[in-house]
Amino acid sequence: MRTDSMAGSARFRPGRALMYLVACVYAVITLVPYLWSVYTSLKPTSEVFSVFVPFRTLTLHNYTYIIQQFPFGRWLFNSFLVALIVTLGNLVVNTLAGYAFARLRFPGRGLLFYCFLAIMMIPGQVLLVPIYILLARLGWIDTYQGLTVPFLMSPFMIFLSRQFFLGMPKELEEAGRIDGLSHWGIFFRIYLPLSVPLLSAQTILTFQGNWNSFLWPLLLETQQDMYTLPVGLNSFYGQYDAYWNSVLAGSILLTLPMVIVFLIFQKQFVRGIATSGMK
Amino acid sequence: MGLDAAAAPAARRRWFKRSSVDEALAGYLFLMPALVSLVVFLLGPILFSFYISFFHFSYLDPQNASWAGLDNYLHLFVDPVFLQALWNTFLYTVGVVPVQTALSLGLALIVDRIRGKTFFRIAYYLPTVTSTVAVSVMFIFIFNPTGLLNQLLALFHIQGPNWLNDPTFALPAVMMIAIWSTAGQFMIIYLAGLQEIPDEIYEAAAIEGASGWKMLRYITIPLLRRTTFLVIVMGMIGTFQVFDTVYVISRGDGGPAGATMTVVLDIFNKAFRDMSMGYASAMAFFLFVIILLLTLLQQWILGREE
Helix, strand or coil: CCHHHHHHHHHHHHHHHHHHHHHHHHHHHHHHHHHHHHHCCCCCCCCCCCCCCCHHHHHHHHHHHHHHCCCHHHHHHHHHHHHHHHHHHHHHHHHHHHHHHCCCCCHHHHHHHHHHHHHHHCCCCHHHHHHHHHHHHCCCCCCHHHHHHHHHHHHHHHHHHHHHHHHHCCCHHHHHHHHCCCHHHHHHHHHHCCHHHHHHHHHHHHHHHHHHHCHHHHHHHHCHCCCCCCHHHHHHHHHHHCCCHHHHHHHHHHHHHHHHHHHCCCCHHHHHHHHHHCC | CHHHHHHHHHHHHHHHHHHHHHHHHHHHHHHHHHHHHHHHHHHHHHHHHHHHCCCECCCCHHHHECCCHHHHHHHHHHHHHHHHHHHHHHHHHHHHHHHHHHHHHHHHHHHHHHHCHHHHHHHHHHHHHHHHHHHHHHHHCCCCCHCCCCCCHEEECCHHHHHHHHHHHHHHHHHHEEEEEHHHHHHHHHHHHCCCHHHHHHHHHHHHHHHHHHHHHHHHHCCCCHHHHHHHHHHHHHCCCCCHHHHHHHHHCCCCCCCCCCCCHHHHHHHCCCHHHHHHHHHHHHHHHHHHHHHHHHHHHHHCCC
């Protein structure tokens, strides 16, 4: 028995080293594209395809160039504004709806909840044509309202919020009733302050999804000054693909804000994605 | 103290009297914004889209919409571009999902057992928070004929292809990008699944003298079955809707020679380049049926073991 386990642990060592090796190799595979892009974005145009360039030739010029000569600053602003409005809107709309489904009784609750669940199964592509027509009729193409108003609600987040509120003790509600709080008061004074994990997961998933979203903005942004960063970068790449250092500087500019947010809130990100998978 | 205890039930009774109407009103009020959004931006548009899928309809010329019956749907099966898009999407799914599932499981098993978990988790998850457009641009540069990948291959005296301009290699290159982008996300889901396996099972197996491999084969992988199903179905739903990467790489035309034309890219082009919106709607509903079947499968898996 004892020798067995010792033999086992002796055999285990190379296995452990192998695990570290595989983990490191894959970390290199994920990180190299970023490092290579950052490196290239610092090179002068003539050296873009050289592997080794002298350190002193590296420059931030490409970044200042795309911000000054192209509307990258404006695109950055648009991306922030749109993602911010969509995130705040979703927080309010989904949390309220999730709370109603979990904690308030009203006729038709079950049926309505099934409506939201059923809609969750419909892929967004079905909406491309009708939403485009609707927004075009409203004159909302190339407007901030067109980029935000249709996207203020998410059936999935409502579902997540409902699950969250169902998991909270009902006694809290009764305590609130005894104190004479209205339903509004019970939600705002009692449940909402306890919902930080729900709110942070929603914020992260919604902001990230919106910041990186491409298909809808591509459709709804036709004028350069209304582009958000992904659409802007795509069009910039389309016109200036000979200037890889500037194109990659643009992609770093698009990536960096999200990466910084991720590094700060990485625990919440991981928890958010884990809940979205487990439901 | 005694007074309070006597007053509380009375207060509660009073509260309950007007409470059911109040509660229903509050419920509708809380739900109102979501409901308005549901009707205006989801239900209405979906019904409209379903309606026009039976018409020859162009946004530029709505007056001349004409009844098409099932023509749009039947045309799908003889439209060479759509059939190629469907085939490419199928290949893409078949190529990406197994690799991404196996890779994310492998990474989760490793990361779960070594030090520096936080570092590896951050490194692997980074692609998931990166814009698909930025990822595409970074990889177009790496897949360039004289780019990083071919320079690496040249070290081993391999002449790399012109990845993204060669009909044979373009779709596999896009698959590699997809796997690179999503493995970390699914790894996190696997890590969450691993946390749910009780330690006692491993302890018991260790007492029985089971080796590491045996535990993996007979305990870990079978107990992760539900997570694996979930990862596969989520992966299929995601891959079936691939758009961003192929749009950026092919500049919207699905080239070279249609090698990266996918279903969603075809829908986008039919609707907004050709302006055949009735036909594009029919395509979207065809995709919807596929996704619906996958989602029902997912719900069934999630519901079955709860």
